[in-house]
Amino acid sequence: MTESNGLEPGTKKGAGSENAGPEDPNIGDLIAKLERLESTVDEGHERQKVRQTIALVERMPGSRAFTQRVSKYTTRDMAEAFVGAVLFSLPLLVEDGVFEIADYLTSVTVGAIPAFFLANVTFVVVLTAGMLYYTDFRDVQIHRPVFGIIPRRLIGVLVISLLTAAMMMYMWGRLAAEDPTSFETVGRITVIWAAAAFGAALGDILPGESTGTDVSELLDRSGSER
Structure with missing residues (x-):
């Protein structure tokens, strides 16, 4: 049987x-x-x-x-990214060498294209993505990406660090010094942005998984209340 x-x-x-x-x-x-x-x-x-x-x-x-896994993206993560951006950008704010770097980035062109300026922006984005998703600091999960492609955490870190760099440069009077052109002003911000983005990425992922409500859940709640 x-x-x-x-x-x-x-x-x-x-x-x-x-x-x-x-x-x-x-x-x-x-x-x-x-x-x-x-x-x-x-x-x-x-x-x-x-x-x-x-x-x-x-x-x-x-x-x-x-302990090594990060999936949620919360308002606390945003605050940690802001603190990291401030800490890493502060030393550069008092350095006049930022002006020289910005002048160089905006002056080197290939035809009419500011090649080094675009290369610097690309470097910041690639560096930030690499810090978040391709290092062994944490296992950062991509959860509910924007448009199904762009990770929310990457957007958050880049935007927070860029706004932090621009705000601090303006507040400390570093954007008006030596009467720069509009493009040179943007170039100065991107120089500080490179350091701020690095600090924001570290500030976001090093503490580990943050407590609190996920940003997507907050948006869902606000949308359902309307």
């Missing part, structure tokens, strides 16, 4: 089914499955319930798997 194991003929136990999951599941696998579930539900209150479940699992005692 053949013993039945509850599987279809020719199917090996523990194989061939996506629902079976990994052989040795951990809390990280549970969170990943919940996040996939969140992307499939349609109703806002259902997504909120899934997020609440994820937050509950993340707070479970002994969940060391999350």
